[in-house]
Amino acid sequence: MSVIEDEEVDAPDGGARRAAVRDGVGVGIAVGVSGLAFGAAAVTAGLTVAQACVLSLLAFTGASQFALAGVVGGGGGLVAGSLGAVLLGGRNALYGMRLADTLGVRGWRRLLTAHVVIDETTAVATAQRGRAAARTGFYATAVSLYLAWNATTLLGAAGAARLGDPDVVGLDVLGPAAFLGLVWPRLTSGASQVRVAVAAAVIAIAATPLLPPGVPVMLAAVAALPALITRTERS
Amino acid sequence: MSTWIAVIATGLGCYALKLGGLVTPRRVLDDPRVRRFTELVPVALLTALIAVQALADGRNLEFDAARLAGLGTAAVALALRAPFLVVLVVAAGVAAGLRLLGL
Known part of the structure; x- marks a missing residue:
């Protein structure tokens, strides 16, 4: 799906929008469940239940939240820890640049919408055909994930001691499987996208042992940089 | 603090x-180069995220056979055009099943 197509296909299309809602709610619930893991990890690291919940409500971006909990648990400096956690949210700024036109929001709507510009909402929005479906998918994901993530954070934090290992039921596969499902249409749509995807994965994995968690994913954005210099090819 | x-x-x-x-x-x-860049950014970041979530635990690389098998199953299901929720359920199911078998 390209930006050009976004602008052309703006006719009301019930089917595409229903599919977008299905995608969004599916992701919202599937990924939202990992709030259990965050709540439990946060309390285990030494945050109070209230602090875990406020962090999910205010930060609402998983990588940064896990990072801050990790610093608290590891007894690291909180100033550097907060700064690191915020920097991990840097990819959301890139997502915002991608979605600014698609969402086309202004004023207070933009202030509200900004809060939910994250991996999942971007993945669902960019997987849809047409601008209306992209918007529908974005907000369907935002609402369902915000509710699920915050509810499960509370459950995980309050029940941290009683909670078993979520990996036993395969919950650790839900995140990567959901993202794979969402980038799939782009991976099967052109060699240039596949090249970028493979390069990004290699960069992130190679950097993982060397850099703090979260930074390798941000670094992988350089895989998209050749787009800044090449002139041909539109996907 | x-x-x-x-x-x-x-x-x-x-x-x-x-x-x-x-x-x-x-x-x-509106700069066309910025457009092309931001257009590709989600593919790059989300694929990197998949790779890291599948292969890393913190700073350690780890090969969790059950998790990778679950993700592989998801890829097969996607290639067979399975609905999104089916993809998630079979992926988690395969990982859970293999762990139950002690893998």
Whole structure:
């Protein structure tokens, strides 16, 4: 799906929008469940239940939240820890640049919408055909994930001691499987996208042992940089 | 600095970055090179995220056979054009099943 197509296909299309809602709610619930893991990890690291919940409500971006909990648990400096956690949210700024036109929001709507510009909402929005479906998918994901993530954070934090290992039921596969499902249409749509995807994965994995968690994913954005210099090819 | 201040500062900082992307000046967004870059960014970051979630635990690389088998199953299901929720259920199911068998 390209930006050009976004602008052309703006006719009301019930089917595409229903599919977008299905995608969004599916992701919202599937990924939202990992709030259990965050709540439990946060309390285990030494945050109070209230602090875990406020962090999910205010930060609402998983990588940064896990990072801050990790610093608290590891007894690291909180100033550097907060700064690191915020920097991990840097990819959301890139997502915002991608979605600014698609969402086309202004004023207070933009202030509200900004809060939910994250991996999942971007993945669902960019997987849809047409601008209306992209918007529908974005907000369907935002609402369902915000509710699920915050509810499960509370459950995980309050029940941290009683909670078993979520990996036993395969919950650790839900995140990567959901993202794979969402980038799939782009991976099967052109060699240039596949090249970028493979390069990004290699960069992130190679950097993982060397850099703090979260930074390798941000670094992988350089895989998209050749787009800044090449002139041909539109996907 | 108390943990509360760290929690609130992190929340506000994350919000500021999200808003920063959405309010990027039109002049910048309309540059065709920036357009191509931001168009490719989600593919790059999300694929990197898949790779890291599948293969890393913190800074350690790890090969969790059950998790990788689950993700592989997801890829097969996607190639067979299975619905999204089916993909998630079979992926988690395969990983859980293999762990139950002691893998």
